[in-house]
Amino acid sequence: MSSTTDYEYQPRTRSGRIANFVDTRAGVSPMVKEFGRKIFPDHWTFMFGEVALYSFVILLLSGTFLAFWFDPTMTSLEYHGSYVPMQGVEMSGAYASTLNISFDIRGGLFLRQLHHWSALMFVMALSVHMLRVFFTGAFRRPRELNWVVGCVLFLLAIVAGFSGYSLPDDVLSGNGLRIADAMLKAIPVVGTYMSMFMFGGEFPGLAIIGRMYIAHVLIIPALILIMIVVHLFMVVVHKHTQYPGPGRTENNVVGFPVGPVYAAKAGGFFFIVFGILALLAGTTTINAIWNYGPYDPSPVQAGSQPDFYMGFPDGALRLMPGSWPFSWEFTIFGWVLPMAILLPLIPIALLFVAMFAYPWIERWVTKDNRVHNVLDRPRNAPFRTAIGAAAVTFYAVQMMAASSDLIATHFHVGLNDVTYWLRAAYFLGPILAFIIARRMCLALQRKDREIVLHGRESGRIQALPHGEFVEVHEPLDEYKRYRLVDFEDYQVQPARANAKGKVTGMEKMRGRLSRWYFEDRVAPVTPQELEAAHGHHDDHEAVGAGSHKAQLDK
Amino acid sequence: MKALSQKRRHPLAVLALLVMALLLTGGLYAVATTTNEAKAETTTYSAQDIEEGQKLFLANCSTCHGLNAEGTEAGPSLIGVGAASVDFQVGTGRMPMQMQGPQAQVKPEQFNEEQTKQLAGYVASLGAGPAIPEDEYLDVTKGDSANGAKVFLANCAMCHNAAGAGGALTRGKYAPSLMGVDEAHIYEAMQTGPQNMPVFNDANITPEEKRDVITYIKALDNNTDPGGFNLGSLGPVSEGLMIWSIGLAVVIGFTVWLTSRSA
Structure with a gap:
């Protein structure tokens, strides 16, 4: 342990000598010492980021294999592979090589499916991880920047997925590109130019597959890799968050060190994720490109949908009324504004801006600039949970709208009716979700209070000597009680005058937001309340609604 | 013969009779259907076919299509639609229609091949139209x-x-x-x-x-679905459902298992 001696370690065994040689050259042991002793709290919700990371590694591995055989050209050739219905059909090199990977390269179809399922798993795990971070408040100081890095990763994952989906040059992927092209062209003034730059002329041209390919195999994965490194580096710097519990404070992390148990678990988990994906890829078809045929700009097939992560813009376009009640196209100074495409994209853009900015929005409203390493249980932050539920609903309605035709055929309802209902849900769904989620959180908090003050209902009914019946409540043990009472008790922060003695409009708005956030709240049980409740415990057979109200209003 | 008549009250006599009756009707049906198939290849309809077809039409179709297949508000005219239309609509069970709605639903066929052919013959006799394909x-x-x-x-x-x-x-x-x-x-x-x-x-x-x-x-x-289960061949929607339901459930199952032996 003394660091000032000149003593040099002399290994005695052969493997010891090899290990020592490497260690003295590469400086491994300080790293192991640093990282091997990092503490990770154990909770199943903390593992979705890992799933995303492992899916990404599998994507790199399977993608490398595909890159050996994929030919990113749009020059046409005649197909003569082993898929009979396409024989003699003229198609691009990209589509032909994808057919070859699927039917003529050994293990090609398996790896193609592995790659695609891993992509879905990657975006899904990433989304679930983000939801976990949001709903537990893990984005608060000091982790605001890491939240932003995570949001960037989310966008990059979508772009990576979409660029990969576009590569096979089948009818389905070409339709997707066409919609992307239309969205680009809808942007006022610069849209047409951007589309021309992207496609090297008019859509579809002969350049897009090659460009998408470089973006998909080099630029985007490199960016994702950089962002992952930054993300993980910040996790190490900030240390991991933890759920509230006995012995857990803002200044410690309770859990297992990385070495050896946690590293073994995480390493094993990689193979579990690999196994799940390999099982899916080996048994379940994904993107049967041979059905769609080579890309041709004229047909759009029934049931053309993007992968789920691109569903929301597609659904937004489906929900937008076409030309009713009036034409949504305006011309200003000779520039055409196709509002039928622009309008539904604006709320999506705002949603993404709000996602990036949310840590600052919440900090501004709550005036809470403290370091938070202990997470919130979602019920203990009803305002945030409700906002998240509203955002998820808004997203989900649009994602569902992208499958409106399949909802119609599979539930035997009219396609137009599905659209009408989803239009209503687009506006009302988020509001309902907000109200319901908030009420549920408050109700759960009240339940927690009740359990802390009066214990669990045991189900045993006692008859007292004077004839009264009471239910026996079992008091909580200290550890369980700790989890239920240890949470942040935010209060309304009314608008205050600034240094010049003026209450600015911004500050007034903040005050109103703060009231909106916190006017309904349930305070954690205080030791005095607990004492009082325990003092006359026997008198309580049920909790009076009145006493609850009093606690609420405090 | 006497031996047979003596055994007519044998407990198994009913069973034997039943088996014989089933064999007879089954055999007759098989003969009848094969002769039907043979006839279906020819596109000519006998006068009797047309007459039988008209009877079937009056009893089952005329409520909507009119007594002379001239059409009513409830159903279109069938003059000139041809035998192919009848063979499709009646042969797939779409007609007679189960209920009025956006379009006719497929249901178990209501008429056998012979009757379908008679109906087709009657409609074909009303005016020239597409015939049943060769x-x-x-x-x-x-x-x-x-x-x-x-x-x-x-x-x-x-x-x-x-x-x-x-x-x-x-x-x-x-x-x-x-x-x-x-x-x-x-x-x-x-x-x-x-x-x-x-x-x-x-x-x-x-x-x-x-x-x-x-x-x-x-x-x-x-x-044979080279890629495995085809998930209804519905494309990305069913794939997305798959990953968000079974995929996510399996992953959550493993994460819970991995963290169940905690500190």
Whole structure:
């Protein structure tokens, strides 16, 4: 342990000598010492980021294999592979090589499916991880920047997925590109130019597959890799968050060190994720490109949908009324504004801006600039949970709208009716979700209070000597009680005058937001309340609604 | 003979009689249906067929299509729709219609082949129209599935989905799945344009091309799904559902298991 001696370690065994040689050259042991002793709290919700990371590694591995055989050209050739219905059909090199990977390269179809399922798993795990971070408040100081890095990763994952989906040059992927092209062209003034730059002329041209390919195999994965490194580096710097519990404070992390148990678990988990994906890829078809045929700009097939992560813009376009009640196209100074495409994209853009900015929005409203390493249980932050539920609903309605035709055929309802209902849900769904989620959180908090003050209902009914019946409540043990009472008790922060003695409009708005956030709240049980409740415990057979109200209003 | 009559009260006599009766009716039915099939190849209808067909028509169809098939507000005129229309609509069970709605639903056929043929003969006698296709154009061994794929993807996949899984149309109408549909019915559908389907006449898609399309659809039908379970051949939506339901559930199961032996 003394660091000032000149003593040099002399290994005695052969493997010891090899290990020592490497260690003295590469400086491994300080790293192991640093990282091997990092503490990770154990909770199943903390593992979705890992799933995303492992899916990404599998994507790199399977993608490398595909890159050996994929030919990113749009020059046409005649197909003569082993898929009979396409024989003699003229198609691009990209589509032909994808057919070859699927039917003529050994293990090609398996790896193609592995790659695609891993992509879905990657975006899904990433989304679930983000939801976990949001709903537990893990984005608060000091982790605001890491939240932003995570949001960037989310966008990059979508772009990576979409660029990969576009590569096979089948009818389905070409339709997707066409919609992307239309969205680009809808942007006022610069849209047409951007589309021309992207496609090297008019859509579809002969350049897009090659460009998408470089973006998909080099630029985007490199960016994702950089962002992952930054993300993980910040996790190490900030240390991991933890759920509230006995012995857990803002200044410690309770859990297992990385070495050896946690590293073994995480390493094993990689193979579990690999196994799940390999099982899916080996048994379940994904993107049967041979059905769609080579890309041709004229047909759009029934049931053309993007992968789920691109569903929301597609659904937004489906929900937008076409030309009713009036034409949504305006011309200003000779520039055409196709509002039928622009309008539904604006709320999506705002949603993404709000996602990036949310840590600052919440900090501004709550005036809470403290370091938070202990997470919130979602019920203990009803305002945030409700906002998240509203955002998820808004997203989900649009994602569902992208499958409106399949909802119609599979539930035997009219396609137009599905659209009408989803239009209503687009506006009302988020509001309902907000109200319901908030009420549920408050109700759960009240339940927690009740359990802390009066214990669990045991189900045993006692008859007292004077004839009264009471239910026996079992008091909580200290550890369980700790989890239920240890949470942040935010209060309304009314608008205050600034240094010049003026209450600015911004500050007034903040005050109103703060009231909106916190006017309904349930305070954690205080030791005095607990004492009082325990003092006359026997008198309580049920909790009076009145006493609850009093606690609420405090 | 005496031995047989003595055994007529044997406990197993009823059973033996039943078996004999079943064999007899089954055998007669088999003979009858094969003769029907043989007759179906010819497109001529006897006067008796037409007469029987008219009786069936009056009893089952005239409420909506009118006493002389001239059409009413509830159903279109059938003069000139041809035998192919009848064979498709009645042969797939769409007609008589189960209920009024955006379009006729497939249901178990109400008439046997003989009756369908009689109805077809009656409607064909009302005016010239597309006839039931000849077997030559239904023989998938003679078709070219590559050309069929080309024609199918350019003309059919917009409504019926690239894999023939079907799709939605406006206001409750839909294009049905093409899996498991009889060759003749596919041909007749193209030729007559039933429900909301457009007509693909012989100038548009030649009989040989129609055969190619049928060949391709049958190839899709008999496809062994090289990639495994096809999830209904519905594309990204069912794949997304798969990953968000089973995929996520399995992952959560493992994460809970891995963290269950905690500190």
